[in-house]
Amino acid sequence: MATTTPTTRRAFRRTDDYTPGTPKVKLVEEKLSALGLTSVLIKVHAISLNYRDANIAHGGNPWPVLPNGILCNDAAGEVVAAGEKVKRFAIGDRVAPIIDTQFISGRELGRSWLAADEDGVMADYVIFDEEVLVKLPSYLDCISAATIPCAGVTAWSALKGMSIGQTVLIQGTGGVSVFALKLARAAGLRVILTSSSDEKLQRMKEKYSNPPLLTVNYAKRPDWHEEVLQLTDGVGVDIVVENGGTPSLVQSMKCTRRGGIVSQVGYLGKQDPKDLAELVPVIIDRRVVLRGINGGSRYDTEDFCAALSATRIQLDDLIDSVFPFEKAEEAIEYLWQGRQVGKLVLRL
Ligand SMILES: NC(=O)c1ccc[n+]([C@@H]2O[C@H](COP(=O)([O-])OP(=O)(O)OC[C@H]3O[C@@H](n4cnc5c(N)ncnc54)[C@H](OP(=O)(O)O)[C@@H]3O)[C@@H](O)[C@H]2O)c1
Numbered sequence: 139m140a141t142t143t144p145t146t147r148r149a150f151r152r153t154d155d156y157t158p159g160t161p162k163v164k165l166v167e168e169k170l171s172a173l174g175l176t177s178v179l180i181k182v183h184a185i186s187l188n189y190r191d192a193n194i195a196h197g198g199n200p201w202p203v204l205p206n207g208i209l210c211n212d213a214a215g216e217v218v219a220a221g222e223k224v225k226r227f228a229i230g231d232r233v234a235p236i237i238d239t240q241f242i243s244g245r246e247l248g249r250s251w252l253a254a255d256e257d258g259v260m261a262d263y264v265i266f267d268e269e270v271l272v273k274l275p276s277y278l279d280c281i282s283a284a285t286i287p288c289a290g291v292t293a294w295s296a297l298k299g300m301s302i303g304q305t306v307l308i309q310g311t312g313g314v315s316v317f318a319l320k321l322a323r324a325a326g327l328r329v330i331l332t333s334s335s336d337e338k339l340q341r342m343k344e345k346y347s348n349p350p351l352l353t354v355n356y357a358k359r360p361d362w363h364e365e366v367l368q369l370t371d372g373v374g375v376d377i378v379v380e381n382g383g384t385p386s387l388v389q390s391m392k393c394t395r396r397g398g399i400v401s402q403v404g405y406l407g408k409q410d411p412k413d414l415a416e417l418v419p420v421i422i423d424r425r426v427v428l429r430g431i432n433g434g435s436r437y438d439t440e441d442f443c444a445a446l447s448a449t450r451i452q453l454d455d456l457i458d459s460v461f462p463f464e465k466a467e468e469a470i471e472y473l474w475q476g477r478q479v480g481k482l483v484l485r486l
Pocket residue numbers: 187188189190288289292309310311312313314315332333334335338381382386402403404405406407408431432433434473476478480
C-alpha cells in the first residue's frame with residue numbers, strides 16, 4: 139500500500155434522534171478498517187441522496203437499520219488503493235458500489251442494503267470488496283455518475299421491457315421519476331408525468347417540450363386515473379412507475395392497459411392495506427402484471443452503465459442542487475421537505 143493511503147476518514151453517522159428540529163447526522167472522524175486482499179479503498183467525490191436517506195434519518199424506514207449507521211447508498215469515487223488479489227479494478231478507476239451487496243447476479247438468496255443492513259457511503263473514503271463495485275461510464279463526471287446506483291438503476295429496472303411508442307405513467311417529480319422520464323424519452327416512449335404541484339409540472343413541461351409532456355396534477359384531481367385514461371383514449375398506459383404504494387396502487391392499475399405492467403417502486407403515500415380492497419378484482423380484470431422493483435443487481439447496474447455509455451445521455455439536468463459534503467444536514471432537510479425536482483448531490 140502506498141504510504142499516503144489514509145488511515146482515518148470523515149463520515150456522517152446518524153444521530154438516531156427523531157425529534158423534529160434536532161440534527162439527524164453527526165460528522166465523526168474514525169479509523170478506516172484494514173484493506174482485505176480483494177477489497178478496494180475509494181476516495182469519494184460525490185454522494186447522491188435519495189428519499190430513503192431522509193426517511194431513515196427520521197426513523198421512518200420500513201426495514202431495520204444499523205444503529206447510528208452511515209446514510210446513503212449512492213456514491214461515485216476513485217480507486218486509491220487495492221488489495222493484493224484485486225483483479226477487476228486498478229488505481230485511478232472511477233467506481234461506485236452497488237446498493238445491495240448481496241445482489242450480484244440476481245440469483246443470490248440474501249440481502250444487505252447499504253445504509254441499512256451495513257454502513258452507507260456518506261464518508262470521504264469507503265472500502266468495498268471488488269465484487270460489489272461497478273466501473274462508471276467515463277463520459278460522466280462524478281456528480282452525475284453518483285445518481286446511477288440507486289435512482290438510475292431503479293428507473294432502469296422499472297422500465298425494463300419497454301419499447302418505442304409505448305406510454306409510461308411516471309408518478310411525482312423526485313429522483314427516480316426524473317431519471318425514468320429521461321430514460322423513457324431516450325427510448326422513444328410517450329410520458330405522462332404526475333405531480334402535486336402545477337409549478338413543478340410547468341418546469342418539467344418547459345424542460346421537456348418536444349414532444350410535449352403530458353401531465354396530471356394528482357393532488358388537485360383525486361380521480362387522476364380517469365385523466366390518465368382520457369389521455370390514452372381510454373386504453374391506459376403500458377407501464378406505470380408506481381411511487382405511492384397502497385393509496386395509489388389500485389388507481390394505477392385502473393389506468394394501465396389490459397396486460398400492462400405496474401412497476402412498484404415507492405411507498406411515498408401513507409401505507410394502509412385497506413386501500414387494497416379492490417386489488418384482486420382489478421388485477422384480474424385488467425390482467426395487470428404487478429412487478430416489485432428492488433433497485434437492481436450488479437449485472438443490471440453494469441447493463442445500465444453500458445446503455446448510458448452507448449447513448450451518452452447527459453444527466454446533469456437531473457441535478458436539482460449540489461451541496462458541499464459538510465452541509466449534509468441541510469441537504470437531508472431539503473429532501474425531507476420535498477423541495478427538490480430531481481437529485482440532490484453532495485460534492486467532496
Ligand atoms: N424499490 C426500489 O428499489 C426503490 C429505489 C429507490 C427509491 N425507492 C422509493 O421510491 C420512492 C421515490 O424515491 P425518490 O428517491 O425518487 O424520492 P424523492 O426524490 O424524495 O421524490 C419524491 C417525490 O414523489 C412525489 N410524491 C410524494 N408523495 C407521493 C405520492 N403519495 N404519490 C405519488 N408521488 C408522490 C413528490 O413529487 P411531487 O412534489 O411532484 O408531487 C415528491 O417530490 C420512495 O418511496 C423511495 O423510497 C424505491
